[in-house]
Every structure is written in structure tokens, then in C-alpha cells.
Amino acid sequence: MNVEEIIKTNKQIPLVSRTLIHMSLVEHKLNEVVSNALKPFEVSLQQFNVLRILRGQKGKPANLSTLNERMVTKMSNTTRLVDKLITKGYVDRVTCESNRRKVEINITTAGEKALLEMDKVMKKSEHAVVKNFTEDDLKLLNKLLDKF
Template sequence: MNVEKIIKTKKEIPLEARTIIHLTLVTNKINEMMSASLKPFGISIQQFNVLRILRGQENKPANLSTINERMVTKMSNTTRLVDKLLAKDYVIRKICPQNRRKVEIKITTKGLDVLNEIDGIKFEMEKDILKNFSTTELKELNSLLDKF
């Protein structure tokens, strides 16, 4: 990916700026591909992330702060994400009997089913996105990104 060509400039971009632009372009491309693969299921990347977090709870309820802490993309609209998943019957929400201010959220069987469908598609998409990298290169890339 030639950054200068993509952003249509003839002047050389300083290495630091070029790196940031490059990372941003790659992130945007991955997000576009993820969004496209989730579109048939009618959910966003953020909603998908919430469902995965809830699946990881292994049938234990989570509250909004737990979900927000674990989100890949931190957002303030977690309540709206949960509301949209509620409307699709992918999650249930109930008020904790011991503490009425605490809201408990769990994934439903329907939510688990849709996640299982998405898992196969997502696995293939990830393989396709990274097809030009060897295992060694992927390990090196991850090691470099861990420096953030």
C-alpha cells in the first residue's frame, strides 16, 4: 500500500506521519471489511463486540461498566448498543434484585446462534485479510504493535 499514492500527494511524508496514516488506512480497511461481513446479520462491529463479551461471560450476567471496560472500541453509548441487541432478542436485560441500580445483561440463545454463524465468516475473513503474511511476520507484527 503506497500511502502517498492513496492520499494523492507527490511530496514525501515524514516517517512518523506516514506510519500513523498507514495504520489509520489499514484500520479503516479492516473496519470496512468487518462491517460488510456483519451487514447480512444486521449488526455493527460494536454490537458484535458486545455479543462476544457477553458470550465470554459464560452465562454469567455482565453490567454496562463490565461491557464498556472490555470493548475493543471504547464508547459512551453502550446502553444504546445493548438496546439495539435487545430489540433483536440477542440479549436480555434485567434489574438486579439485590441492587436496583445494577442492570444485568446476558446473551440469549438467539444471540449465541448468530455469533456461531458469524464466527465462521469472520475466521475466513481474517485469513483473507492476512493472507500475504507468514506466521513469522504476524508474530513480529504483533510484537511490534505490543509496544503501543
């Protein structure tokens, strides 16, 4: 990915600016690839992440706070994401009888099945994105990104 070609400039971009622009372009491309992979399932990346978090609970319910804490992309609209997943039949929400302010969210069997199918296309997409990297390249990239 050549930054100068993408933003159509012949000017020398200062290294720090070029790096940040480059990272932004990579993020945009990754989001595009992932969104396209999930499009057939009519699920957003954020909804996919909620489903993965709930599966990771191994049958234990989660609440909105837990979901927010574990989301890759922090956001305030987790309630809306859960509502959309309820509409699709992928999760259910139960109000705790002893504390009506406490809401428990679980992945449904349909959600688990759909997530297994999403996992397959996501794995293909992930491998397509990093196909030009060696394992050592990926380790180095992760080491550099850890510096953030």
C-alpha cells in the same frame, strides 16, 4: 498498500507522518472489511464485540461497566448497543431485585446461534485480511504493535 498512491501525492512524506497515515488507512480498511462481513447480520462491530463478551461470561450476567471495560473500542453508548441487541432478541436485560440500580445483561440462545454464524464470516474475513502475511510476519507485527 502504498500510502502515496492512496492519498495521491508525489511528495516524500516524513517517516513518522507516513507511518501514522498508513496506520490510519489500515484501520479504515479493517473496519470496512469487518463491517461488510457483519452487514448481513445487521450488527455493528461494537454489537458483535458485546455479544462475544457476553458469550465469554459463560452464562454469568454482565453489567454495563463490565461491557465497557472489556470493549475493544471504548465508548459511552454501551446502553444503546445493548438496547439494539435486545430489539434483535440477541440479549436480555434483567434488573436485580435486591438492588434496582444493578442491571444484568445476558446473551440469549438466539444471540449465541447468531454469533456462531457471525464467527464463521469473521474468521473468513480475518484470514482474507492477513493472507499476504506469514506467521512470522504476524508475530513481528504484533511485537511491534505491543510497543504502543
